[in-house]
Amino acid sequence: MDPANTPLGRMLLDEISPVVMVLTTPLVDEACQKNGLSFIEMLSPFCVFNNIDVPVRTASDQPYRLQKFKLRLFYASDIRQPDLQVTKERLKEVITKAGEEESLNLHLDAPQPDDLLSRSESEVLPSWFKFFNKELIRTLSFSDHEAFDHPVVCLLVVSSKDDQPVNRFVDLFNTDQLPSLLNDGAMDPKIHKLYLLLHDNQDAPPEKATKFLSEMKSTFGANALQLLCINSSRDGLVEHLENPWTLYKSDALSTHSLGRFLNKDDVNEIKDLTQDLASKHVIPSMEEKVRVLNQQVSATRKGFRNQIKNLWWRKGKEESLDASNGPTYTFSSTESQIRVLGDYAFMLRDYELALSNYRLISTDYKLDKAWKRYAGVQEMMGVTYFMLNHSRKEAEYCMENAFNTYLKNVPAGHQNATRCGLWWIEMLKARDQYKEAASVYFHISGEESLHSAVMLEQASYCYLYSKPPMLRKYGFHLVLSGNQYKKCDQIKHAIRTYQRAISVFKGTTWSYIKDHVHFHVGQWYAFLGLYDAAVVHMLEVLMCAHQSKTTQELFLKNFLHFVQKAGKACEVLKLPLPIINASSLKVVFEDHRTYASPAAIGVRESLWRSFEEEVIPSLPTARTNWLEVQSKPISRKRKESNVCIVGEAIQVDVEFKNPLQISIPLTNVSLICELFERSDEAQTDASTSSELQNNEHINLTAERLMNFDKSSFALSDVDCTLESGSTTMVKLTVTPREEGILNIVGVKWRLSGSVVGCYNFLTTTMKKTATRKKKQKRSFTDNLKFEVIKSLPKLEGLIHTLPEKVYAGELRHLTLELSNMSEAAVKNLKMKISHPRFLNIGKAEHLKVKYPTCLEKRTDGEQTGSLAQPIEGSDSVFHFPNDIVVRKDSPLSWPLWFHAAVPGNISLYIVLYYEIEDAESFMKYRTLRMFYNLEVLPAIDVSFQISPLPSTLQKFLVRMDVASRTSLEDFQIHQLSSLGSQWEISLIDTLFHPPLLMSAQAFTCFLMLKRCEKPKGSDEVSSLTPCIGGDVKLSPNDDGESLYDISLSPLSDFHNCERLHQEKPSQGDSDTVDFVLISRRVHSESGSGVSYSPCLLSNHACHCSISSSSPISWAVEGPREIHHNFSASFCEVSLRMTLYNSSDAVASLRVNTLDSNQSGFLLSDSSAVLPTNQEGWYNVSLESEIKVTSDVRGTILNSLSSESIRPIIWSGSSSTKLQLEPSSTVQIPLQVCIFCPGTYDLSNYVVQWNLQWPIDQGNEETRPNSGTCPGYPYYITVLPSS
Amino acid sequence: MATTACFIIVSRNDIPIYEAEVGSTVKREDAAHLHQFILHAAQDIVQDLAWTTSAMFLKAIDRFNDLVVSVYVTAGHTRFMLLHDSRNDDGIKSFFQEVHELYIKTLLNPLYLPGSRITSSHFDTKVRALARKYL
Structure with a gap:
């Protein structure tokens, strides 16, 4: 890789090139302005030499040839540090302009990262990045610590129109007008001068100029004077094929008019001039200077002795240093000269020489703590290493060093750091270290927002182009950059960066990121007035349950605002708010099944089916059979869809869920439906099936449906407010008015009164395996499709x-x-x-x-005729x-x-x-x-306990416990009825009346149940027919109310049901009795919530068993009170015992009379133990409790029993054994002898029984096989007859 | 305790399954998205670094201004990412190790589907307690 061909190399060759200072007179500029150009602009295109081929000899004796070369021309007035503010303004302008161009692309989707990667870097990066960077670097030109901006040659230009051009030349190089840098000693004011006479051919023929020229040549010398003739074209219509000036004119208003007076000769002349300037003046003067300086430096600094001296000298100087800036160096100081030497060598591409000098000077500056200069030199060292293309590490180290020094040690060194950073970045990029480059970009982003925005954006692209691409970093830095753009009002740029970031973050589950990006882009679009785009982005952030309440409010408010601004009754499809729970969708319709109440709808279909089974005719007969041809084709078709009836509403329950913390009002919630004539059916079937295949079509369908003819069906409109975090079930109905095919497509609603959202049931549910409770086989869509048939009675x-x-x-x-x-x-x-x-x-x-x-019993005895007939089942x-x-x-x-x-x-x-x-x-x-x-609610509990009365076999003692189970109501017990033909019930004490049953109280009363003599031949009469004595009135007095006839229809019907429900297994019919207790509520102003009506309460107790635990019952009969003259003889009493076998088996009985001590108590007062009609039942146990009255007469129990003189003994047989058939009675005689008067208990006998079950019934463990029963108390009082 | 700290667990398919602001400063509304951005961006670096070392604790791998991102990668490539502003490597390492233990316990729950959001309040309180202890 040739470093010179890298972007950095080209940039360096461009920027670090010799400077020519230009001084002109006003008339020169005037002449040039005819072409729309300044003098420098006119020359600039020709100052770049691609093949200059000049031999150069610097410090070494070996010459080499330069091929590419460039001169930079500056007016003397421009040779100063550029005004930062002006530059900033200019940069801002550039960016704004770029933003305007960008706006054309705003609507397009941002390119995907993969897309960007496949394209080349230069295509993707905005072109103004380069310009921006260049301008940033240029803000640092002519700084005092660097020498490559020092003018090498001074070009003085005078127009031939000027009077006395010679004097003008002298005036031009007046020190007053020279740049301050030259004057204050930072630059060497002794500059090689070159004089140029500019002649405008329009003003005068060139002869005049040559005359001047010859005049001046004598003054300035032939070499230093040149003549340039321009504007040779008189009509100004020269068309340049490739206008060379356009590149150099920044604000090219009319590029084609540039240089219109310059014909080919002029251009060639300019070319010659600049070539001459470079090869004959600039390069030689630089060569010379390099050689001179090199000699000086070698003399003063090279060699061991000089270094020691230098060190010593610097140490001595140290104390007097100004710590912050370091010493000031003038152009004549050794340090400055070394720097100049290095820079010149660099410009002449003698990098080795430059590097050695930079090295030399950098230690000096470091020792001097002249940080800015030190950093500058380090920077140049880094660049030189790079250009030498060896030692990468060194280069990077130097750049980093320079960068950090600028940032840390140089006050206001940020600009320098920026330039250094940009060079460093280019260096890293040239070596494919994009990641590192990105972090440098990040570091130079600084505080100023526009600047940092551009830097951050460039950083993001570095992440994109790093290998492997770091897309998340790319996105993050784009967002950072967009944020900065926004800060300096570059909205369009902000949107551009965010748009690209969105393409990275698409589908992310990082909720805050998604919300941030979409919300801001939405806002910015709205700011630009692009409300449609804003709404699209705001839609993305509506589902923000994770955000705080205020943020949610803000999002929603903005969204609604934008929607309003977007104009039109905005129909937003797929509005994400509120959430619709598609699986909760429930369709209720009535075909042949109709419902009386909503509650009935909620019951499981299978339950109804099981009930209906017996009611409805079986399916094949109700439907068509194959003979009914005319209805067959229709019915088959109808089988596929549900059937509904014109004028009857179909209800759809939709569950809306609000995930936000704010409540959202929904209005106009209604279904979206379509109704087709039956003839359309086939066509629509086809169309819907194709529509289901792509979503776009469905959206179209939905839109079409919004405008569907609504006359053929009626929709319900529901308004509701969804509280925060709540789920609301909304019931929507559609009522078809015409026959045809009705499709329920979706639901729509209006959010907060402005946005209409809709939800398509079909699209979302198609994916799921739709199961609904009614018909599992059918798909979900079928459930939303109805065949509407003509109206039917309902x-x-x-x-x-x-x-x-x-x-x-x-x-x-x-x-x-x-x-x-x-x-x-x-x-x-x-x-x-x-x-x-x-x-x-x-x-x-x-x-x-x-x-x-x-229900009252007719006193006249006439039956109402509605005697209950037992129902079949x-x-x-x-x-x-x-x-x-x-x-x-x-x-x-x-x-x-x-x-x-x-x-x-x-x-x-x-x-x-x-x-x-x-x-x-x-x-x-x-x-x-x-x-x-x-x-x-529980009201009255009644329980019956029946025990056979010891004295008689046909009577039973019934103990009725009545308890009130409610604390709010009082009840009046009215009547107790026994059912069954053979039973007669009566109160034991006819004067006793049960009290008003107060709340939560209980009472007990005793009744006598008597078995009637069964009339012969009445066996087949149903047990349900009561005999006359079956009712007992329990109400307190004769308040005129008569008894109720429990044999009347409702009571007896219910009683039958009760009997069925209370049925117990293995109960003999004759051994049970049914009771019905009728009571009424006493009206009270209680808050039980049960409405009062004058009604009866009936409690049914069925199958109350009369049998005791033993299958054998018996009764002892005999006299109770005997008068006997004891002086004559002892008293002999005959008794009769009747035994009854209530079991189904033959019983063998044995009655033993006992004369042991334990039994046969003499009781002092007979009346004390006689059963009374006192309220309450006490289980009288004689062994444990003996009531002794206060007026004890006669003997004490203990003494008597200890005497063991028994005044009573059993006589007759002491043991009787007999066999008793099932359900039969037998009588045996008993005899007892009493010796003295008193009251005796004759319970000292035992009945032993043993059941002999038939073989086939045997082995039932639940039934007792044998047992022993002690005797019942039987009191006999014997009084002396005298 | 660190003034700002944001702890996040990212499942292997880049979905955040647990998020907690565990810093001592009051949570700022606008900081939430910044923290997510930083952590999200840091994953680019994690994905490179995770394969270069056998250690689970990757130390501070990324920084944004004064906020540092420390990462711990489990064997299943679930990433624990901590954004913090204090330098306390040992504490962070212990924190990560303890959270890893908690996370494994969560994974052992048969009702927890790996890769789904961790909603257990017990986990949350434990993590916050650990943050107070170590950070």
Whole structure:
């Protein structure tokens, strides 16, 4: 690689070249201005020599030839440090102009990084980068610490029109007008001079000029004087094929007019002049100077002695130094001379010589702490190393050293550092070290925003071109740069950089990055008035759940603002806010299935299906069979899509989610639909399928749909506000008004009243495997496609006064009302209820009855005629009478009975089937699905405990525990009824009345259950028919209310259901009894939430077993009170024991009478233990608790038992053994002898039983096989008869 | 404790799966994106460096002004990146090692899908406690 051909090499050869100072008179410029050029501009194109071929001999004796050479011409007035401010202004102008050009490309997509990489660097980088860098470097020209800007030759130009040109030459080189640098000693004022006489051929013939020339030659010498004739063309119409001046004229207004008076001869003359200038004046004078200086330097500094001396001298000087700037060096100082020598050698391409001198001087400057000069020399060393193309490391080290020294040790050295950095960067780039170059760019970016913006942008491209490409760094620096552009109002540049950054960050999940970039680009576009583009970018940042609330507000506000500014009723497709949960999409439509309430829709389809199975006719018969040809083709087609009916709404539930922390208002949320005539179907099918293949088409479709003829269907409009972070289910409906094919395409909404967003169901759901609850086989799109058929009658059903909360046991009278809105009538109504235990269908005549009085027992004994007939099955279908037809203006009312059987939440499903009278309609029948959810609160708990009364076999003691389970209501117990033919119930104490059942209280009462004598031949009579004595009134007094007849329709129906539900296995019919407790709520102003109505509560307790734990029961009968004259003899009492075997097996019994000590207590007072009618039940256990009254008369228990004199003994057989058939009784005699008066308990006997099961029934472990029962207490009082 | 510190875990496919500002200064709204930018850009360097060494802790690999990026690369090429302004190599190394342990525990969770966002609040509190301890 030739360093001279690298960008840096070319730049250096360009910039570090000899300077020619030009001094002109005003008339010279005037002559040149005719061509639109200044004198320097006129000469400049010809100061670059590509093949000058001049031999050069510097310090060494070996000459070499220079091929390329360049001269720089400057007016003397320009030879000073350029004004920084002016330069900045100029740079800004350039950038702004570049920005204007850029605006043409703003709308285009930024090129992708891969794209950029495939193109060459020069193509991608904006051209003004180079210019910008060059200008930056030029701001440092003519600095005092460098020598390559020192003018080598002074060119004095005088016009031939000037009077006394000779004097003018002298005047021109007046020290007053010379640059300050020459005067203050930084530059050597002794410059080789060259005199030029400019002659304008338009003003006078050239003869005049030659006359002057000859005059002057005598004064200045022949070599130093030249003549230049210009403007030879008189008409000024010279056309230059390649106008050489355009490159040098920065603000080329009319490039073609440049040099119009200069013909070919003039141009050639100028060429000769500059060539002459270079080869005969500039180079030789430089050569000479180099040689002279070299000799001087060798004399003073080279060699060991000089170095020692130099060091010594510098050390001595050290104390007096000004620390900050170092010493000032004039052109005559040795240091300056070495520097000049180095620079001249560099310009003459004698790099070895230059390097040795730079090395020499750099140590000196370092010792002197002249940091700026030191850095300058280091910089030149680096460059020289580079040009020598060896020792990369050295070169980079020098550059880095210079760079850091400028930055750290030189006050205001930033400009210098920038130039140094730019050179360094070029050096790195030349060696493909882009990454390092980028970091240098970053370092020279500095504070000034425009400057840093350009530098950062260049840095970003360095990252792009580094190997491997560092795209993320590229993006980051583009953003940094864009930020800086924005700071100095270069919006277009900012957008350009950000656009490119976006191409890097596309699809990133780094949320803050994405938001930042898009938000800013959006804002800037808006700033430029390009609102459409702004909106596109703002769309990207709307989903910013991770941002703070204020940021979210800002984003949304800006977005809405831009949308408004963008004009037009902006239809933004794919608005990301709010999020639509596509999987939550739910379509509710009514074909032959109709729903009474939204709650009914929520029930699983399979559940409804199972209910409907019995109601609807089976499918093949309802649909077409193969004989019905005319309807077949249609129905097949219809099978593919859902069916809906004109005038009936299809509801779509869409879930909107707001991820932001701010609430967003949505208005005009509605569906997007399309409705085609049936003839269009085939065509649209084809078109939709093709549309699904590419998204663009779908967008088009959506737009088309926005403008779809809306007369054929009605859409609902919903407004809602989505709270922060909430999910809202929106119910949208579409009601078709015409027959045809209805497609639900999507949903649209208006965000915050300004932006319309829409969402296409088809596109998003196509990708997923669409499964919906109703039809798994069908794809999702099919579910959004409907066949609209002509209107059909539709029943609407409602159950009046069905409460939401009831107390358990409540019995209510309800009315089902069915109304038909359409003209056509419906017939053949059928109904099915899921829980007949809770809801019962009444009879037509029940509709008008007064409840609850209708249930009262008629005192006149006349039956109301609605004796309950046992229903066939609990889940059978109720057929309404055939003559019932529901027409438009005649709604049907039908009574229903509701009984809250058990506490808890109850879901009632009711399916109503009806057929459409119009036989031609597509659908023969429809079903109405009703669903109610009720809460049943616990109210009264009732439990029964039945134990056989010891005394008799036919009577049973019933203990009824009634507890109130609610704390809010009071109940009045009204009546207890027993069901079953053979039972009769009565209160034990007829005066006892259970109190008002207060909340959360309980009471117990005892009743007597008596088995009626079964009349002969009445076995087949159903047990449900109650006998007369089945009811007991429990209400406190005669308040006029009569008993309720539980055999009447609703009560008995419900009782049957209860029986079915409470059924226990292996219960013999005769051993159980059913009770119905009827009570009523006492009206109170409680807050239970249960509406009060005068209704009854009925509690059913079925299958209460009357059998005790033992299968054997018995009763001892005999006298209770005996008067006997003990003086005569002891008393002998005969007793009779009746034994009953209630089991199914033969029992072998053994009755043992015992005369042991433990039994046979004498009780002092018989009345104390007699059962009373006291409230409460106590399990009287004689062993543990003996009631002794205060007036003890006679003996004490303990003493008596210890005496072991028993006044009573069993006589007769002490053990009786017998066999007892199942369900049979037997009597055995017992005898007891009593010796003294008193009250005795005859419980000291034991009944042992042993069951002999038939073989096939045996081995049932649940049943006891044998047991022993102690005797019941039987009290006998014997009184002396005297 | 460092005044500014931003800790981020980047999955192997360059998706940030955990982010936490763990500096002692109050979180500034505009700093969040800058931190992301710096860390995002630093990945260019990580991808080169990760293959040059067998150590998991790559030390400070990048800097932006006075903010330094330290990186720790796990065997599965999940990158823990810490942007900080204090120089405390040992502390950072310990921090990374402990977080690595936490991260492995998270990975062991059968309900955690590797490469998905770490939402565990337990992880978050632990990381913040470690940051207070070491940084």
